[in-house]
Amino acid sequence: METKDASISRRSLLRGAALAAVMVPLGVSLASCAAPGGGSGGGAGGGTKSADNPFGVAANSKVDAVIFDGGYGVDYVENSGKILAANKKLDGVTVKVSSSTKIAQELQPRFVGGNPPDLIDNSGANSIGWNTILDQLEELDEVLDSNNLEGTKISDTLYGGVKDPGTFDGKFKALNYVMTVYGLWYSSSLFEANGFQVPKSWEDLPALGEAAKAKGKFLFLWGKEAATYYQTLVIDSAVIQSGDDVRLPLENLDPKAWSHPTLQSILKILYDLIQAGYMKPGGAGTQFTQAQSQWSLDQAALLYPSGSWIENEMKKQTAPDFKMMGIPELPLDGKQTTPAGFMRAEAGEPFIVPTKAKNPAGGKELLRTMLSKESATWFAKNKLAPTIVKGTVPEDGFGSTALQSQSKMLDAAGDNVFTIKSTNLYGMNSDQLPIWNTFLAGGMTVEEITKQLQALVDKVKNDSSVTKIEIK
């Protein structure tokens, strides 16, 4: 680097000023070209609505779908797209499915430019935060009110509570397609071989931890990107114990949300478990799938809290004799105030239809096709996970014990299911991760973690630029 020229002479200063004077207005005008300028798209002329074409998809139109390429891939939408294209009652409608692993990054310019796709699976770690796009989305009630391809009204074919995760401020804007059960997962063969007792409440865990220790195993383990699975476990367990008393303050960012006695008692037990050495140390430095394989392959720990995607995720890294089973997350003690079987089960993989898309009717038609019995069964069979459509998983769970226990849990719960939305709604997960990593490593007391988690809640609550959504 040449230092000699660094000094600024009077002349170069003047020259610079003149240049800046020319540049600024030019730059501003350029900026205004590239800035978001609204978009015109939207509601392209539709065809006529009929019983076989309830949303009036125009003949020979194209449906542009962008699907998150995660644990479930994109082939299930492609499959539905083929069924749609072959549907003789529609006139030459075709479907283009694109995959994406970074939904927010890739679709941000299309939303700003007023040219979003017709159907989006807004999922994954890089999904679009709900509170930023809600007012640009179609309401999807008419999809559930229509008949599926087999002629049954779609809303009659679904599990209970499937509208909840996609309902914001009373408006149903995202259709979550895959049924996800949150629970504690274990190997029933390992439990039988060692005489471990499946726990019924948090009060059973210390004894189970001791039994595990006697066999040289741990009770729990975690990985650094998935430390907040334990937050999910703690919150869900508290809701199972005390119901809306815990859930609503958390969801609506109450200043005392984390101080609820049930949450505190559960955190205290978890803290004691960590201090007693029942949590496998080092998780904060271990990649999460690596940690999970220590559970499913090495069987170094007995229990792992997760959503039901865990079976599919660890398929290739599961010990051959690992008979994976799940139980709902645990109440604090025997005195839970909610009905038996109450559990967190929510539809995941939220599909949305932007209002400004070129062919929103086509997006809805593709959703209707996906909700037909044929498409839903194809999904359950190939992905070993139930969709929100009931009765697509046979008794034997296509040979999967985890899928069997999922169906069992869902049947036992019936309509008694709940979901937790605020974490994703306000994008809090990555701020919570370092806190949970420290807590699980034993570096934080219950008082400290309560204070820090509450501080995050308060920060969102007090930030006037964040749109709040009331959750009921």
Add this chain to the structure above:
Amino acid sequence: MSLSSPGLDSALDTAAVTAARAGRRKAPRLGRRRLTFDYVSFLLVFLGLPLVIFLVFVISPFIQAVYYSMTNWTGFSPNMQFVGLQNFVKLFQDPTFLQAMGNNILLAVVVPLITIVIALIFASMITVGGPSHGNVRGLKGSSFYRVVSFFPYVIPAIVIAILWAMIYSPTGLLNGALGVLGIDNKQWAWLGEQSTAMGATIFVIVWSMVGFYMILFIAAIKGIPGETLEAARIDGAGRFRTVTSIVLPQIRDNVQTAYVYLGIMALDAFVYMAGLNSTGGPSNSTLVMSQYLFRTAFEKGQFGLATAMGVVLAIITLLFAALVIGVFRLIGGKDEGGRS
């Protein structure tokens, strides 16, 4: 600039002709120059075009960014409101952002310092650290070391980061090697403990950068005339004295450049951090501004606030470069004007 360019030649011709015709002593000025096709096309191609490209692709995004940083844009809608400096006020009240900024500043101070010291030591060994008889030369086998130490620089940063994340994991290579040496550290999570996370991260960045800067310094040292070094030796200077008193002052410009580049890299550090500790490390101990920016924009949908972070990062980078150049000027002393 090369004089062989036809455009330039004709421009010079034109200037000469104009001056001759005018028959005055005054230097020709732009305004009076005859606007021949040659001259105008030369200006357009060699001045106008690059300037337009620069304005469109460099300056205008800057200005846009400054504007967005003063709005509440969510990133996914065409609507936004002007909120003035509110985002900046919010940033400087946000403890997480201040922590990230602190981490960045720590990196910008420590990483260049360690990297340059190590690179200089290696470069000196390879060029002037050899036997004290005969020509001034490096250690035996120095060309081999030179190639080997360049290896890490050839590997993309993200690969390095993922590689080291595996090495550092509790059951990884590092703990395994320590175990072989008889040190049992109970599967220490190097990146998972607050006491070691930042240190381990800095080590990786330094490890990946040393090779390149060593090569840079070797090239600079080779530019020093051998006679100077020999004269120093005849005057009785040892190897250490030769390096500090002869070599260092002669390659000061290179060291300064290296310092600025490394500092800018450390102020960003996104790739290394994303690979080593994508979550920001225990208690955010390795969180950097660029990571927090990314998170704020795409997870929380606060593009206005995120852009404000970008503006702050840009200002810090500029200040850093100015500071480094200033400091080097200060320690450069009086011999500044004598060279180049």
